[in-house]
Amino acid sequence: MLRLLEAPAALRDACDEARRAGRRVGLVPTMGYLHDGHLSLLARARQAVGEAGLVVVSIFVNPTQFGPGEDLERYPRDLDGDVAKCEQSGADLVFAPPEDAMYAADAETFVDVERISRGLCGDHRPGHFRGVCTVVSKLFNIVGPCAAVFGAKDYQQLAVIRRMTRDLFLPVEIIGAPIVREVDGLAMSSRNAYLTAEQRRVAPALHRALSAARARARISGEPTSVADVIAEARALLDREPALAVEYLEVRDAETLQRVETATPDRVVMLVAAQLGSTRLIDNLLL
Numbered sequence: 001m002l003r004l005l006e007a008p009a010a011l012r013d014a015c016d017e018a019r020r021a022g023r024r025v026g027l028v029p030t031m032g033y034l035h036d037g038h039l040s041l042l043a044r045a046r047q048a049v050g051e052a053g054l055v056v057v058s059i060f061v062n063p064t065q066f067g068p069g070e071d072l073e074r075y076p077r078d079l080d081g082d083v084a085k086c087e088q089s090g091a092d093l094v095f096a097p098p099e100d101a102m103y104a105a106d107a108e109t110f111v112d113v114e115r116i117s118r119g120l121c122g123d124h125r126p127g128h129f130r131g132v133c134t135v136v137s138k139l140f141n142i143v144g145p146c147a148a149v150f151g152a153k154d155y156q157q158l159a160v161i162r163r164m165t166r167d168l169f170l171p172v173e174i175i176g177a178p179i180v181r182e183v184d185g186l187a188m189s190s191r192n193a194y195l196t197a198e199q200r201r202v203a204p205a206l207h208r209a210l211s212a213a214r215a216r217a218r219i220s221g222e223p224t225s226v227a228d229v230i231a232e233a234r235a236l237l238d239r240e241p242a243l244a245v246e247y248l249e250v251r252d253a254e255t256l257q258r259v260e261t262a263t264p265d266r267v268v269m270l271v272a273a274q275l276g277s278t279r280l281i282d283n284l285l286l
């Protein structure tokens with residue numbers, strides 16, 4: 001039976017009790033409006049903690065990770081639908097706190113991961129990773145020792161959270177899970193619900209561009225220059241005038257530092273683009 005909890009103290013008790021009984025705890029933090037990408041994280045958490053483990057899915061549209069003018073107000077929400085999906089997918093517990101349970105009215109403590117939060121999404125969404133790190137560290141502190149699963153869809157976020165967890169000695173094993181895509185390659189996202197039919201037709205261009213770059217980086221056994229690989233992807237993106245590219249970059253897959261050559265399996269190409277009023281991101285290991 002799935003349990004639905006709203007109070008941090010109740011979640012802490014449930015997790016403590018599970019660990020006392022020798023069960024491992026798995027955590028999947030989300031903002032809800034769940035799709036198959038989220039559910040793949042849930043399955044990965046189950047695999048990590050075993051059948052006897054306690055799999056917790058948190059659903060919280062975290063206000064501090066949205067900038068002014070972003071889509072906080074219209075972010076899609078469907079708690080009943082999400083709970084049903086979690087139940088079908090074998091989660092044990094859904095944690096869906098109200099905003100004031102996560103942020104006291106006079107809260108003034110935030111977690112900032114410095115270098116790795118800059119560039120890429122960090123530059124286009126000032127304060128975004130500060131909000132993400134703050135809410136994720138709150139969740140980790142409520143849940144306690146656990147395995148937490150994050151999707152590679154948010155590649156920079158995964159790197160930032162790994163760094164935060166290590167730097168702060170948080171008792172959490174971070175597990176990265178691969179991107180789940182629609183059949184035409186579009187990375188699943190709750191924000192895809194915003195797309196009009198015409199925009200939905202355009203959106204897979206992001207994945208096509210990344211795939212072309214990957215093929216270019218692998219075409220010869222020779223190292224390929226990042227400029228060539230980016231040009232390959234850019235040519236495909238430019239065919240879709242509705243896509244306003246925010247960034248298109250190749251970075252070291254581990255450190256996210258800039259690189260000059262696109263060494264296969266060592267570098268990742270990351271893209272963000274605005275399509276109408278919807279912001280899309282994607283990435284691919286080259």
Ligand code: AMP
Pocket residue numbers: 029030031032036037038040041149150151152153154177178179180181187188189190
């Ligand atoms: P969100 O609800 O968008 O904040 O995402 C919650 C978690 O689901 C994050 O760890 C995301 O990286 C992950 N996620 C979102 N979309 C996908 C996807 N298409 N494939 C895999 N993981 C995803």
